[in-house]
Structures are given as C-alpha cells and as structure tokens.
Amino acid sequence: MLEETMHSLLDEAIHRILANAVDHKLRAVGLGERPDLRDALLAHVRSDTPGPLHFEDEGPDRTVDLTFSDAEMAAMEVQMNRVIEGLPEIIQDAAEAGAEPLYDDLWRRWPQERRHQTKDRRRFVRNLSNRWIEMFDGLSMLLTVGREHGQAVTEAANAEPTALTHVCAHLFARILQVASECVTLLDQGYADGALARWRTLHEASVLLVLMNEFGLPLAERYLAHQAVDAWQEQNASRHVPQNPLDAAAKPLGPAESAELLDAYNAAIALYGPSFKKPYGWGNGLVPKADGSTNALGFADLAAAAGRAALAEEYKFASYNVHPTARSFDWRLGLMGRDGLLIGASNAGLELPGARVAESLTLAIAFFTHNELTFDCIMVTKIAQRLRDRTIKAALKACDQLRRDEDALNRIEDGDDR
Incomplete structure (x- = not known):
C-alpha cells in the first residue's frame, strides 16, 4: 500500500x-x-x-x-x-x-465491535469448555488440593524456619501461580501459550524435587547464589543504555556496588570458582548426567530429578518462548494443519494439560520439607489419582476432536459416510 x-x-x-x-x-x-x-x-x-498529435476542435486548422x-x-x-x-x-x-x-x-x-467480539468469545469459550470440561475440572481440583496442601505444610514449617523451608515455600508458591496461569490460558484456548508457561512450571518443579533430594546444603547454596546473580546483572547493566523513566534501572552508587561485589567475592570464596556459573549453586552436589565435572546445565538438573524423559517436550515448549524459525512449523493449535495461528484454538490442549497435571502432582508430592506425614501421603495419592484422570480426559477429548475434524473434512469433500 x-x-x-x-x-x-x-x-x-x-x-x-x-x-x-x-x-x-x-x-x-x-x-x-x-x-x-x-x-x-x-x-x-x-x-x-x-x-504529431491530431487534435479536433471547432477552431481553424493550424500546426x-x-x-x-x-x-x-x-x-x-x-x-x-x-x-x-x-x-x-x-x-x-x-x-x-x-x-x-x-x-x-x-x-x-x-x-459495537467490542460487543460483537465479546459475544463471539463467550460462545467459543463455552464450546471449548464443553469439549474439555473434564480436563479443566481435573486441573482446577489439582490446584485446589495444591493450595490447601501448601498452606498446611507452610504453616507447620513456620514453627522452625530454615533455608530449606524458605526456598521450598517460594518454589511451591511459584509453581501454583504458574500452574494457574497455564490453566487460564487453556481455558481460553491458548495451548501453545500454556505449554510455554509449563516450561517455567517444569523448571520450578525440578528444583523443588532437588531441594528435597539434597536438602539444606543445596538450599543454602541456592540462596547464596543470589549474590552472584545480583552482581552479574549489575555488571551487565553498566553496558546497557538506561531508561531515564525507569527508576529501578538506575545504576547503583559506588557504596552499593562495592557491597554487591563483596557479597559476590565472598560467595565465590566459600563455594569455589564454579559457583559463578548459572547453575553453580548445584555444582558439587547435583551430579552431571554424563558423569563429568563440567558446569551444570538444566538438562543435568532435570536428569537428577528423574525428569530427563521430558527433554524433548521442554525443547518444544521453548519454541513458544524464543521466536526461532523452527517454531514456525510447530503449533499445537493448528492440529497438524498448515496455516498461521493468530488467536485461540480448540485444538492441542491435551499436551500442556497433561504436562501441567504431571508437574503439579510432582510438586505436591515433594512439597513436604522431608517430613513424610500421613497427611502428605494421603494428599499425594489424591493428586496422583486426579493427575491420571485428568490426562485420560485430555486424551479422550483430543481423540474426539480428531474424529469430529475428520467427519467435517469428509463432509466438505462431498463424502458423508
């Protein structure tokens, strides 16, 4: 144009x-x-x-x-x-x-347009809910169980707080928050967005498992790593133009910078040079998947937490976080069809729905602060049953959607068998 x-x-x-x-x-x-x-x-x-141009008019001829x-x-x-x-x-x-x-x-x-879009949106969400209602119900019940379990465990741990209870409580709260975000996206038909948020949920649940596996020493190192993150962020921000309207982005003064550097140096002196790496808090405690002594990556953390099997889906989830060219060919909401997806879809909800159920159940099971009470065991059993039923419901809804899609395609092709 x-x-x-x-x-x-x-x-x-x-x-x-x-x-x-x-x-x-x-x-x-x-x-x-x-x-x-x-x-x-x-x-x-x-x-x-x-x-030449020959132009006819009422006047005399002339050249x-x-x-x-x-x-x-x-x-x-x-x-x-x-x-x-x-x-x-x-x-x-x-x-x-x-x-x-x-x-x-x-x-x-x-x-007028807003009313029209709202009406269409409500109709879509109503139809989406009717198709996926059992999966939505399972996820909502899992969230409810998780909130009640989290409150009970946290209140009990507050009597004798430690670095471990502090880290686990914050991780579990983050897990519930992100799981709720995932369910909201699924409720509205955004399967790819839900899987992208599940990526964070997966990371947090892996860390929660490791905290229970390696206990207080790992939690203390995890908290101490804040000094490394803070100094590295501050150091990197010196080379980035600051937004004058963003007060939080203003560089620290000399005294504050010196304090950050002192904390950074103290952490490195206590835990060794490898502590400055992104997952340096796990070095020396969490083993490398290949048995080497190289710096840890998230794949090593996932393997140590028994979640290595999800590496491929974790990569797929990353396609919806980072706009790589590979992501163009992988859209859950298109259900394998060609095209461009620019909004909600009733397809593809089964994968993020199942993964959210799994990660949330895993977090519920490991949020015990290493005190496996009868109540914790009972809550875990309930969560596992909800997980299994939710996944089964997700697969059932997906299968029905594919059958409906095939039937519609046959009608459009003139074959009404």
Whole structure:
C-alpha cells in the first residue's frame, strides 16, 4: 500500500509539473488556456505514440510546434528532483491526514465491535469448555488440593524456619501461580501459550524435587547464589543504555556496588570458582548426567530429578518462548494443519494439560520439607489419582476432536459416510 501511495503521489507531481510547462507553451503560441488540449498532449506523450498529435476542435486548422529548450528541460528536472526529495514528508503528511478519520471512526465504532467480539468469545469459550470440561475440572481440583496442601505444610514449617523451608515455600508458591496461569490460558484456548508457561512450571518443579533430594546444603547454596546473580546483572547493566523513566534501572552508587561485589567475592570464596556459573549453586552436589565435572546445565538438573524423559517436550515448549524459525512449523493449535495461528484454538490442549497435571502432582508430592506425614501421603495419592484422570480426559477429548475434524473434512469433500 505504501508503494502504491508513493507511485500515485509521484505521478501526480510529475503530471502537475508537465502540465504547467505545457500550459506555458500553449499560452506562448497564442492558444491561451486550453486544458483539453494540454491533457490530450500529455496523454499522447505518455502513450509513446509516434508522430504529431491530431487534435479536433471547432477552431481553424493550424500546426503548432511545441519545443522545450535544454534550459527548460533542466528546470523541469530540478522541480522533479525536489518532489522526489520531499516525497517521504509528503507521504507522512498524507498518512497523518488519512489516519485521523480512520482513528476517530475506529473509536466511534468500537463499542459495537467490542460487543460483537465479546459475544463471539463467550460462545467459543463455552464450546471449548464443553469439549474439555473434564480436563479443566481435573486441573482446577489439582490446584485446589495444591493450595490447601501448601498452606498446611507452610504453616507447620513456620514453627522452625530454615533455608530449606524458605526456598521450598517460594518454589511451591511459584509453581501454583504458574500452574494457574497455564490453566487460564487453556481455558481460553491458548495451548501453545500454556505449554510455554509449563516450561517455567517444569523448571520450578525440578528444583523443588532437588531441594528435597539434597536438602539444606543445596538450599543454602541456592540462596547464596543470589549474590552472584545480583552482581552479574549489575555488571551487565553498566553496558546497557538506561531508561531515564525507569527508576529501578538506575545504576547503583559506588557504596552499593562495592557491597554487591563483596557479597559476590565472598560467595565465590566459600563455594569455589564454579559457583559463578548459572547453575553453580548445584555444582558439587547435583551430579552431571554424563558423569563429568563440567558446569551444570538444566538438562543435568532435570536428569537428577528423574525428569530427563521430558527433554524433548521442554525443547518444544521453548519454541513458544524464543521466536526461532523452527517454531514456525510447530503449533499445537493448528492440529497438524498448515496455516498461521493468530488467536485461540480448540485444538492441542491435551499436551500442556497433561504436562501441567504431571508437574503439579510432582510438586505436591515433594512439597513436604522431608517430613513424610500421613497427611502428605494421603494428599499425594489424591493428586496422583486426579493427575491420571485428568490426562485420560485430555486424551479422550483430543481423540474426539480428531474424529469430529475428520467427519467435517469428509463432509466438505462431498463424502458423508
């Protein structure tokens, strides 16, 4: 559209320059103001028709020779160059003038459009809920069990707080929060977004498992690593232009920077040089998956937590976090069809729904602060049964959706068998 506008404006400007020049020549040969003759001459020139123009009018026959000197041609060229140089500004002005009424019209019509979109949205969500209701119910019940379990365990741990109870409580709270975000996205038909958020849920549940596996020493190192993160973030921010409107982004003063550096150096001195790595808090406690002594990665943490089997799906979830070209070909909401997905879909909810159920159940089972009471065992059993039923419901809804899709495709192809 911009290219068409540029061509239109340029053609109009050139036509105006040529028209003025021809008008001047017609007046010079005594023909006066003849817009009809001028337009016929310009059309003749643009058509590349060889020979002179034969123009019929009511006046006497005469031959007119219009010749432009080199100086006149140069003057027209200067005018055209000025037009071309000013074209971006002309386009901006034209766009501004054209956008104003469209903008006002959008606001004027928006209440009606909003009602229309809201009605469509409610219809879609209602149909989505009817199809996936059992999976949604299972996830909601898991969240409810998790909240009640988390409150009970946290209240019991508050009597004798430690670094371990502190870390586990915050991790479990984060897990419940992110799981709730996942369920909200699923409720609205955003399977790919839910799987992207599950990525964080998976990471947090892996850490919770490891905290229970390695106990207080790992929790203390995990908290101590805040000094490393804080110093590295502050050091990196020195090379990034600061937003003057963002008070939180302002660099620290000399005294605060020195304090951060002291804490960083103290942590490295206590835990060793490898502690400065992203997962340095786990070095020396959490083993590498390949048995080496290299720096830990998340894959090593997942393997140590018994979740290595989800590595492929963790990678798939990352496609919806980082806009790589590979992500173009992997959209749950398209259900294997070609196309571009720009909104909600009733397809693809089974994978993120099942993974959220698994990660949430895992977190419930391991949020015990290493005190396996009867209540914890009972809650875990309930969560596991909810998980299994939720996954079964997700697969059932997916299977029915595929059958419905196949039936619809056969009808569209003229085969109503």
